[in-house]
Amino acid sequence: MDIDLILRVYPHFLKAAVLTIELSVLTAILGLICGSLGAAARLSRLKAIRFIGAAYVSLFRGTPALIQLFLLYFGGPQIGIQLDAFQAGVIGLGLNIGAYMTETIRGAIISVHKGQTEAARTLGMSRWQATRYVILPQAFRLMVRPLGVNINALIKGTALVAAISVVELTYTAQRYIGSTYKPFEMFILAGVLYMIIIYATGRGISWLDKKVRIQ
Amino acid sequence: MTHHRPFVDIRHAQKCFGELEVLKDISLQVEQQQIVAIIGPSGSGKSTLLRAINDLDPLTSGEVWLDGVQVNKLLPHAQYEKHINQVRQQIGMVFQHFNLFPHLTVRENITLAPKLLKGVSDDEANALAEQQLEHVGLIDRIDYHPSQLSGGQKQRVAIARALAMKPKLMLFDEATSALDPELVEEVNQVMKMLAEEAMTMIIVTHEMGFAESVCDRVLFMDGGVVVEEGAPEVVFHNPTQDRTKNFLRKHLEGAK
Ligand SMILES: Nc1ncnc2c1ncn2[C@@H]1O[C@H](COP(=O)(O)OP(=O)(O)OP(=O)(O)O)[C@@H](O)[C@H]1O
Ligand SMILES: [Mg+2]
Numbered sequence: 001m002d003i004d005l006i007l008r009v010y011p012h013f014l015k016a017a018v019l020t021i022e023l024s025v026l027t028a029i030l031g032l033i034c035g036s037l038g039a040a041a042r043l044s045r046l047k048a049i050r051f052i053g054a055a056y057v058s059l060f061r062g063t064p065a066l067i068q069l070f071l072l073y074f075g076g077p078q079i080g081i082q083l084d085a086f087q088a089g090v091i092g093l094g095l096n097i098g099a100y101m102t103e104t105i106r107g108a109i110i111s112v113h114k115g116q117t118e119a120a121r122t123l124g125m126s127r128w129q130a131t132r133y134v135i136l137p138q139a140f141r142l143m144v145r146p147l148g149v150n151i152n153a154l155i156k157g158t159a160l161v162a163a164i165s166v167v168e169l170t171y172t173a174q175r176y177i178g179s180t181y182k183p184f185e186m187f188i189l190a191g192v193l194y195m196i197i198i199y200a201t202g203r204g205i206s207w208l209d210k211k212v213r214i215q
Numbered sequence: 216m217t218h219h220r221p222f223v224d225i226r227h228a229q230k231c232f233g234e235l236e237v238l239k240d241i242s243l244q245v246e247q248q249q250i251v252a253i254i255g256p257s258g259s260g261k262s263t264l265l266r267a268i269n270d271l272d273p274l275t276s277g278e279v280w281l282d283g284v285q286v287n288k289l290l291p292h293a294q295y296e297k298h299i300n301q302v303r304q305q306i307g308m309v310f311q312h313f314n315l316f317p318h319l320t321v322r323e324n325i326t327l328a329p330k331l332l333k334g335v336s337d338d339e340a341n342a343l344a345e346q347q348l349e350h351v352g353l354i355d356r357i358d359y360h361p362s363q364l365s366g367g368q369k370q371r372v373a374i375a376r377a378l379a380m381k382p383k384l385m386l387f388d389e390a391t392s393a394l395d396p397e398l399v400e401e402v403n404q405v406m407k408m409l410a411e412e413a414m415t416m417i418i419v420t421h422e423m424g425f426a427e428s429v430c431d432r433v434l435f436m437d438g439g440v441v442v443e444e445g446a447p448e449v450v451f452h453n454p455t456q457d458r459t460k461n462f463l464r465k466h467l468e469g470a471k
Contacts, residue, residue: 113314115310115312115314116314116316118271118310118314119308119310119314119315119316119373120316120328121271121303122269122271122303122306122307122308123303123304123327123328123332123376123377123380124300124301124302124303124304124328124332124380125300125328125331125332126296126300127296129331129332133327133331134316134327137318138316138317138318141318
């Protein structure tokens, strides 16, 4: 293993890792927004809105994320959507992970015992009040861990945007392989950095989960 | 001509779950301050009937009236929601599994609804919670979480939560069935106290002794119909229907 080479190129990889983190954070935020809206749609009283939610989920979970990215980035301009690679990456991955988060959030909401809604409604609360003050606070606690799983997948999924030339970790590794012909060192270096990001995120999720758990 | 409508007036209640007819033309009248027990085998429709009263399980046909207002009247969705929330504020309900809000303290469990629905201030709500907890003997548990309470204590908090809305009517659906035997009495005591305070109550129960000691009237249901109805002395000791006799005999054997 060429340690000297690693020491020479690692600052560039750190910069790329920062981009991976930015990409992950923005994607997670967009994903959470889409997931919340998606879950609200899936649980709507109105059939048409439930249908839109279900269509969103099956569309984005039923096709490869890479195809979604390519469609947005390469196909977008054809229908007047002009995005740079980073924007296309965030939007494409965010919509994609949002479909998974929709199911996570919905799952947490429906796994709050139905006696809770009944107790709230029996006291005279509206559907919204029961949701807001009784169901969601309990569902939030249930969704931290599974959302953590989605976020873990999302971080790894950011590697896909190398395919549309966003200079994140995977793309950077490939670029240095082109000039150094040392794929082993370059992928190890990228892999270690991914691991650190994922490990730190996992710790953060565990911390949050413990903090909000009902005693 | 003024025609007196009973305080609780259920008329020709029918309830179907798909093909299954769970309530078959049931009528039930309860006057203010009366206490009615509903007994019967599992699956006979007791819970369904009770839950029809606050429209938690809406009837397929028939009417439910409370204090001169039709509970299950036909209204456009938004208006109906407003109406039913108003009605439900007047009906306390206690469930077999307590259904306390686990993310809130005992205090918050009790104050949530009055604050949200009656615009009660924080101070008033706290006073209300303290008063209700004194009432059920749990003032020292006010800042506990439900998970830190025994089953009997949970059920007493659930009763306090319902009472904090100052209901006109209390519904109990097997309030003590999920409790360890040694915890049943403390909940029964609270219910007896409400009886003494002249609360109107409809109580679904498997505890014949308790029913006999607090109720004015007993309904025996089986297969979605009221088989027999009358004073507790009569229904428990001189039932006229064979189904009632069989049920009581089996129940007594089961209790031994
Ligand atoms: N939501 C529902 N969907 C379909 N069937 C239901 C539903 N709720 C109740 N039932 C059926 O209706 C019948 C009456 O149920 P109900 O809960 O009213 O009985 P119960 O007399 O309260 O019985 P138990 O003593 O076991 O509580 C049962 O056969 C039950 O399976
Ligand atoms: Mg029942």
